[in-house]
Amino acid sequence: xxxxxxxxxxxxxxxxxxxxxxxxxxxxxxxxxxxxxxxxxxxxxxxxxxxxxxxxxxxxxxxxxxxxxxxxxxxxxxxxxxxxxxxxxxxxxxxxxxxxxxxxxxxxxxxxxxxxxxxxxxxxxxxxxxxxxxxxxxxxxxxxxxxxxxxxxxxxxxxxxxxxxxxxxxxxxxxxxxxxxxxxxxxxxxxxxxxxxxxxxxxxxxxxxxxxxxxxxxxxxxxxxxxxxxxxxxxxxxxxxxxxxxxxxxxxxxxxxxxxxxxxxxxxxxxxxxxxxxxxxxxxxxxxxxxxxxxxxxxxxxxxxxxxxxxxxxxxxxxxxxxxxxxxxxxxxxxxxxxxxxxxxxxxxxxxxxxxxxxxxxxxxxxxxxxxxxxxxxxxxxxxxxxxxxxxxxxxxxxxxxxxxxxxx
Numbered sequence: 001x002x003x004x005x006x007x008x009x010x011x012x013x014x015x016x017x018x019x020x021x022x023x024x025x026x027x028x029x030x031x032x033x034x035x036x037x038x039x040x041x042x043x044x045x046x047x048x049x050x051x052x053x054x055x056x057x058x059x060x061x062x063x064x065x066x067x068x069x070x071x072x073x074x075x076x077x078x079x080x081x082x083x084x085x086x087x088x089x090x091x092x093x094x095x096x097x098x099x100x101x102x103x104x105x106x107x108x109x110x111x112x113x114x115x116x117x118x119x120x121x122x123x124x125x126x127x128x129x130x131x132x133x134x135x136x137x138x139x140x141x142x143x144x145x146x147x148x149x150x151x152x153x154x155x156x157x158x159x160x161x162x163x164x165x166x167x168x169x170x171x172x173x174x175x176x177x178x179x180x181x182x183x184x185x186x187x188x189x190x191x192x193x194x195x196x197x198x199x200x201x202x203x204x205x206x207x208x209x210x211x212x213x214x215x216x217x218x219x220x221x222x223x224x225x226x227x228x229x230x231x232x233x234x235x236x237x238x239x240x241x242x243x244x245x246x247x248x249x250x251x252x253x254x255x256x257x258x259x260x261x262x263x264x265x266x267x268x269x270x271x272x273x274x275x276x277x278x279x280x281x282x283x284x285x286x287x288x289x290x291x292x293x294x295x296x297x298x299x300x301x302x303x304x305x306x307x308x309x310x311x312x313x314x315x316x317x318x319x320x321x322x323x324x325x326x327x328x329x330x331x332x333x334x335x336x337x338x339x340x341x342x343x344x345x346x347x348x349x350x351x352x353x354x355x356x357x358x359x360x361x362x363x364x365x366x367x368x369x370x371x372x373x374x375x376x377x378x379x380x381x382x383x384x385x386x387x388x389x390x391x392x393x394x395x396x397x398x399x400x401x402x403x404x405x406x407x408x409x
Contacts, residue, residue, distance in 0.1 A: 011172050014406040017181050024172045024409055032131050032171070033090065033124030035163025039083040040119035041073055049074035051115040058091045058106035058121055062141055063134035063187070065109040075116055083116040083123075088133045090124040090140065091117055092149075095160050102159040103149035103166065107137030122163055135179035138186055139171055142408040172409035182407055186400070193396045200389040207382050211336045214375060215365060222367040228360040230330070233320040236296070236356060237312035238283025240274055247278030253310040254284070260295055260304050260316075264390065265331060265383050267293070267306040274311055284311040285318070292319040292327055294334065297353045301341035303334040317359050324369050328376035333364055 011024040039052075046052075052073040053064055061068055064085075075083070085091070089108040096102045117123055126132075131139075139145060148169040153161040173179065228234065240247035253270035260267065274284065287293060287306050295302040297315035305327060312318055321327055341362075346352025367375075 011409050013409050015403065016407070017178065020174065020178045020181070022175055022178075024174045026170055026172055028167065029124070029169040029171060030167025032126060032128075032173075033167075034127055035166065036083075036123045036125070037094070037163075038117040038119040038121045038123065039073075039075065039079060041075070045074045046072065048072050051111075051113050053085060053091060053106070053115060053117045053121065055093060055118055055120040058117075059093050059101070059104045061106050062137035062190070063107045063109045064091070064111070066112045069111070069115060071118075073116070080114055080116060085111060085115050085117050085123065086125075087111065088126050088131065088136070090126075090131075090133070090136050092122045092124065092140070092161065092166060094120055094122050094162070095158055097158060099150050099153055099155055099159045102153045103140070103146075103161045105137050105140030105145075107133035107135075109133045122161070122166065124163075124166070130176060131173060132176055132179050133183065134187055135183035138183065138404060139173065139408060140169075142404050144409065145169065145171055186403070186407075189396065189400055189403070193393060193400070196389060196393050196396065200386065200393060203382070203386050203389065207379070207386060208336075210382070211332050211379065214379075215333055215336045218365045218367060218375075222365050222371075224363050225366045226360065227319070227362040227364055230322055230325045230364065230366060231319050231360075232322050234317055234356070234360060235285055236314050236317050237285040239313045240278035240282040240284060244278070244281075246275060247281065248272070248274055250275030250278065252276065252279055252286070253308055254278075255287075255293070255306075255310045255312050255316065257295060257297070257299050257315060260293070260302055261299050263304055264387055265305060265335075266387075267304050267310065268308060270308070270310050279311055284313065286311050287318040290327065292321070292330060292334075293317070294319060294359060296355065296359060300346065300352055300354050301334075301338045303331050305331055317356060325366070326369065326372040326376050328380060329372035330364070332376070332379050334362075337362070 011026065013024070049072050051069050052071040053069055054071040057064060057069055057071065085108045087108055087110065091106045091108070093102060093104045140149070149161065149166065152165045152168050153159055154165070250273050252274050254272040254274040255270050256272055259270050278284070287310055289307050289309065291306050293304050293306055293312065294317045295315065296317055321330060341354070342352070345354050345358060
């Protein structure tokens with residue numbers, strides 16, 4: 001039954017399948033769903049038994065089915081009766097370190113085996129047959145729904161939500177037939193993204209294996225030299241005082257480790273900016289396009305080639321190579337050494353750093369220039385395929401994000 005607190009207006013999304021004309025209806029979530037907390041089982045019961053949907057399963061997926069539920073736990077028939085999930089249920093993340101990660105939805109699609117849900121989740125079970133999966137999983141992840149959920153959540157030492165708070169969230173829903181059409185369309189788009197993601201991961205693994213094989217063979221044929229011996233210039237930078245606002249939000253790109261870890265071979269963007277004053281009053285130095293940058297702190301031993309002018313902090317080393325050295329060849333060689341460097345210079349479970357002396361003395365195989373170029377061309381071709389797949393995945397994700405804003409109210 002629709003609640004009197006909700007103002008009913010004629011609603012329809014900006015993008016809609018042409019065969020549907022009926023109004024969407026504003027409803028309180030409490031009129032749609034009945035909530036229950038999940039099971040809090042002892043640690044020793046996990047890892048074997050039957051299926052359980054855990055926090056990450058719900059957080060990472062708009063809908064759950066037998067293919068993406070991987071957790072196992074021992075549970076009794078009585079517990080199954082209390083904590084079971086069934087088609088069209090919706091799970092919500094109940095707690096998080098930040099408000100922006102609270103209340104993520106995951107609707108239950110097709111579950112073929114007995115499955116329960118974790119105590120870090122809330123189950124919303126439809127009171128009627130007017131809300132179906134996977135539409136409902138997408139519905140509660142729209143910009144409007146996310147804002148509603150966040151506003152109605154609480155925060156002390158952690159962000160929290162519960163059935164009472166979620167019941168106050170207002171959503172807009174069409175008739176079931178339109179929900180089914182929207183859900184089918186969006187799951188088809190998700191399947192395309194997932195397929196491209198698998199191709200991307202497989203190609204990255206192929207590239208990694210090929211690079212390791214190439215450089216292992218080269219080391220038996222050509223001389224080994226130190227990095228400093230093939231470099232014409234090496235320098236690190238610094239960071240302007242974070243307390244001085246006048247040093248930040250200027251026109252000069254300023255590199256962070258995060259910019260490197262979310263990029264591939266080439267750096268095209270920096271997430272931070274500093275002012276000329278910040279550059280002048282710190283040890284930060286500007287690396288020009290075509291400079292190799294190598295990480296020394298936190299996420300160590302990662303090479304990247306900057307394609308922009310960017311000021312660098314003390315956590316990285318900028319490297320210019322001599323004329324007879326191909327920078328692409330050196331990028332692939334340094335990339336092939338990441339695991340070796342990390343295992344050699346950091347302890348298990350710790351965040352390690354390396355210093356400039358270690359970087360300068362890294363041992364590299366150096367074939368003649370023509371051989372370097374030959375190898376670079378082969379690997380650059382594969383790298384271009386990797387970057388194209390990555391770009392296509394991001395385009396589809398942005399397309400989906402736009403659809404979520406325009407196919408829902």
